[in-house]
Amino acid sequence: MKRLWLAALVMIVLVGLVALGTFPARPVGAARPYEGQTIRAVVNAEYVKYSLSLIEKDLFDTLGVKIETEVIPLDAFVSKTLLEFNSGSSPWDLVMFGPSNMPDYGRHFEPLEPWVQKLKLDFFMDDIADVYKKLMLRWAGKIVSMPYDGDVHIMFWNKVAFERADNKRKFKAKHGYDLQPPKTWKQWDDMAEFFHGWGWDGSDSKLFGAGASYKPSGSGYSYHWWRARFFSYGGQYFDANMKPLINTAAALRALEEIVRTMPYYPPGVLLFESEEPKTMLIKGEVPMLYSWTSTGKRVGNPAESLIIGKAGFGLVPGAEIDGKLVHRPAMTPGRAMAVSKYSKKKEVTMKVLEFISLPDQSLKIVMDAKTIMDPWRVSHFRAEKFRKAFPGAGEYLDAIEKTFPHVVPDPVIPGADEYQRKLSFEITEALAKRKSPKDALDSAFAEWEKITERRGRDKQKALWGEKMAEMKSLGIEYHPDWAAKAK
Amino acid sequence: MAIAIERPRVAARRANRYRVWRRVGHLLTYLGLFASLVFFLGPFFWIVTTSLKGNEDFFAFPPVWIPAQPSLGHYGALFTRSSGARYFANSFVISSLSMLAALLVSLPTAYSIARWRFGGGLLSIFLLVLRMLPAIALIIPIYIMYKMFGLTNSYLGLVLVYTVVYIPFAVWLLVGFLRDFPVEIEEAAMIDGCSRLRALVQVVVPIIAPGLAVVALFAFIATWNEFLFAVVLTGIETKTMMVLVTSFTSGGTDMFYGEASASVVLGVLPAFAIAFMLQRYLVKGLALGGTKG
Numbered sequence: 067m068k069r070l071w072l073a074a075l076v077m078i079v080l081v082g083l084v085a086l087g088t089f090p091a092r093p094v095g096a097a098r099p100y101e102g103q104t105i106r107a108v109v110n111a112e113y114v115k116y117s118l119s120l121i122e123k124d125l126f127d128t129l130g131v132k133i134e135t136e137v138i139p140l141d142a143f144v145s146k147t148l149l150e151f152n153s154g155s156s157p158w159d160l161v162m163f164g165p166s167n168m169p170d171y172g173r174h175f176e177p178l179e180p181w182v183q184k185l186k187l188d189f190f191m192d193d194i195a196d197v198y199k200k201l202m203l204r205w206a207g208k209i210v211s212m213p214y215d216g217d218v219h220i221m222f223w224n225k226v227a228f229e230r231a232d233n234k235r236k237f238k239a240k241h242g243y244d245l246q247p248p249k250t251w252k253q254w255d256d257m258a259e260f261f262h263g264w265g266w267d268g269s270d271s272k273l274f275g276a277g278a279s280y281k282p283s284g285s286g287y288s289y290h291w292w293r294a295r296f297f298s299y300g301g302q303y304f305d306a307n308m309k310p311l312i313n314t315a316a317a318l319r320a321l322e323e324i325v326r327t328m329p330y331y332p333p334g335v336l337l338f339e340s341e342e343p344k345t346m347l348i349k350g351e352v353p354m355l356y357s358w359t360s361t362g363k364r365v366g367n368p369a370e371s372l373i374i375g376k377a378g379f380g381l382v383p384g385a386e387i388d389g390k391l392v393h394r395p396a397m398t399p400g401r402a403m404a405v406s407k408y409s410k411k412k413e414v415t416m417k418v419l420e421f422i423s424l425p426d427q428s429l430k431i432v433m434d435a436k437t438i439m440d441p442w443r444v445s446h447f448r449a450e451k452f453r454k455a456f457p458g459a460g461e462y463l464d465a466i467e468k469t470f471p472h473v474v475p476d477p478v479i480p481g482a483d484e485y486q487r488k489l490s491f492e493i494t495e496a497l498a499k500r501k502s503p504k505d506a507l508d509s510a511f512a513e514w515e516k517i518t519e520r521r522g523r524d525k526q527k528a529l530w531g532e533k534m535a536e537m538k539s540l541g542i543e544y545h546p547d548w549a550a551k552a553k
Numbered sequence: 554m555a556i557a558i559e560r561p562r563v564a565a566r567r568a569n570r571y572r573v574w575r576r577v578g579h580l581l582t583y584l585g586l587f588a589s590l591v592f593f594l595g596p597f598f599w600i601v602t603t604s605l606k607g608n609e610d611f612f613a614f615p616p617v618w619i620p621a622q623p624s625l626g627h628y629g630a631l632f633t634r635s636s637g638a639r640y641f642a643n644s645f646v647i648s649s650l651s652m653l654a655a656l657l658v659s660l661p662t663a664y665s666i667a668r669w670r671f672g673g674g675l676l677s678i679f680l681l682v683l684r685m686l687p688a689i690a691l692i693i694p695i696y697i698m699y700k701m702f703g704l705t706n707s708y709l710g711l712v713l714v715y716t717v718v719y720i721p722f723a724v725w726l727l728v729g730f731l732r733d734f735p736v737e738i739e740e741a742a743m744i745d746g747c748s749r750l751r752a753l754v755q756v757v758v759p760i761i762a763p764g765l766a767v768v769a770l771f772a773f774i775a776t777w778n779e780f781l782f783a784v785v786l787t788g789i790e791t792k793t794m795m796v797l798v799t800s801f802t803s804g805g806t807d808m809f810y811g812e813a814s815a816s817v818v819l820g821v822l823p824a825f826a827i828a829f830m831l832q833r834y835l836v837k838g839l840a841l842g843g844t845k846g
Contacts (some may be wrong), residue, residue, distance in 0.1 A: 106789060110800075111800060112800050112801050112809055113815075115634075115635070116634065117632060134789060136788065136789040136792070137635075137797075137800040138784060138796075138800070139796065139799040139800045141799075142785075142799075144787075146784060146785055149696060153697070153700050157706065157789070158787050260846065369608050369609055370609075370611070436809070
């Protein structure tokens, strides 16, 4: 009998050991609390879906949750998702959206704070860069979303173009000042003209002066490229009475300059979205470009870049006003994630939102060169892993942080997408020389007035008033005199 | 005498010159055709080869025209990570069902209009008016109706809307064929004991098969390529291939050039294959249709 007990005991121990070896140990109570649940997410491009795939294994191992992601193409995204939401329902639990459209989306999102208390969630709010914390998260005073993609414009340049002794000599002889990465729009235009049409890298190739995206698709590429000049010449979207200021002297000067310098950009620039000029930069075909920060990851990606270790990163040019440089790079449009208030799985979706926003998980997403997601947490900028990801990565991350105090947000009022697209369309009309800059901006003015009337002037004015105060707190105001004196 | 000798020489010179010019003409024609082929098929060739290239070859200089080690990896990624198989199957099922439904509904409608002027001429005009409405004008009301009836994100909903959209074209095309079809043949079949339905199915349909092929082909290709209804009325289960292609090719493809190209190839091939299979009927059908007044 004793032997039998002993044998049984040995068997139990053996089975236990085998079980321990087969199944990974997991702390009691932390075992996939939402095992078997699947939530639905909606995003606007395949690369965003891919970015979610980077954390899905950890998500499943930790919470037991799977994400089923629907991709709605960028150009149809806002219309389709708002159509669903405005019908009072949503097939999605987790919603990716552009924070510029927060006034249209916000009421369809679940406020986060009650869930933070209920589920003891930690979104590491102190670790979010101030600019995103201020401008990306709130609707009607409540936090309803978390950043997913920090989007600002910075400038990139090919050091070869700026450091070749021959180039420096020629430039100084022509323009009377030193060749160095441009700080003002005047310098940018001079350099675009100087570099265009010859082998500034020492080759016999006919290279281009600068890169840009002038297609009016998406939320309006040409508008994003125009607005950095417009704001540094003292522009603003509307006055306090909701009268558009997009055909003022600042607007006209900015547009006339980009129309005049069109010949120094690659052919086809009117059809360029975000990626074409980035590709030309990393292939050494354009010496300078200002664009979204994700460009830096492509610069450092050995699978495609020819300028690894040869790229510089810095502030988008500005204007010299009364001896002081004013930079106004675009903060646009960014991506954020929110939980649909129509979701039947709010609790698990909140947990997923917390998980994908964790410093270590979000770092995986923003570091990957195949996503266009950009860093937004302070810890992203400090992460050694990121700072050593490619030669110059530290400079790249520092340049993004240095840009934050200067950024100009989109017009974050209802219909933001519509306002931006109309303006972008008109800007491209002028760039294509189908209209004069003045006519194009006057047409955009009329279109903006129509949108405001249709959406209700008083309602728009009230919401714009809040945004205008927010922009004023960032130092962005209308200065009618700057257009004339900007150097 | 000199004149008599000169004449054949002149004739021979003329004949030679004619032959040379004819050859030059042929050469120029073929050169023109070759240039057109390169112009139209070049981009497609580039897309096909890009879908088979490794990531390092996308921007290689000099360009890699044909990859040294072609790989189906991007197709694999498309089918696994991007649910390509599901979208492909959805497109195939929805296009096939819409094609069948368009045929089933338009044939009796066209027959009744051709034989009995059903609707007194108004029906055919009404159908034409339906065709004139742009899809964008219909999308919001259709979406609201579908939402009420629970038809969004379903095969039925999509098949229904495509059938309604394609019926006018199908009916107008088939009415022409049926009006030209000799009614005496039908009557002879009925005298021999056929019912009207049997005469239609067994006598009329085989003869107007080219017309039906045109309708089928049109319905299939138009459904396969349709984007607006497909993006608005579908959900994750019913998305079609065109939506996948657009989600790769709009808003910056970034590092996914391979998958984007693979999605374009797969988006084009089925319509191409169906057109190729029905080509014989298509040419005949279009030629017959061309003689209708």
